[in-house]
Amino acid sequence: MTFAYETKTRTGRLAPLIISGSRCFVKIVEPTFGCFESYAKVIPVHASLGLATWIVNFILRRAENATWVTGPLGLFQVILSLLKTFELEKMKPSPIKEVVTSLVSKLLVNLNAACSSSRIQLRDIHSNDMANQVLAQLREMHPEMVEIYKAERNKAMSVTSYLQTLIHTMTISDALRPPASQYVKN
Secondary structure: OEEEEEOOOOEEEOOOOOOOOOOOOOOOOOOOOOOOEEEEEOOOOOHHHHHHHHHHHHHHHHOOOOHHHHOHHHHHHHHHHHHHHHOOOOOOOOHHHHHHHHHHHHHHHHHHHHHHHOOOOHHHHHOOHHHHHHHHHHHOOHHHHHHHHHHHHHOOOOOOHHHHHHHHHHHHHHOOOOHHHOOOOO
């Protein structure tokens, strides 16, 4: 649940409130001074998303020798299915998008480690259709990252965890791109 407030002189957001149960009661008391408007935005998150995240994290920690999961091609398949299912490039920033982006980021970290520890060369990844689909869909999230960064910088806000997740995802995916397509240049 996200709360926002507006007075005659200021507008802002309060910290997000995450509720693990199915009910939430909010007591709103009318202020004693000035005009005060507020609204609440409720984003229901199904419990299966948390369970799915836990299962993927569990598999990544426990299945060190299961190359069908932890090998580069298996990880690309998992990432591609997440990107196709949730269509992150079309989704507006939300707690769900942050969780899924964080999961993709973790998978990319494991993917980079799998590529460096296996015999698969980056040139082999660049010629893989599935890898190119993943990197193309992640590339579509780059403008959102730039836009959010500019907005947070202009408002002198602290960097949100969602922006940090986006930056990490873009940076780790950059290592898998051909040098001509990388955002970060040496």
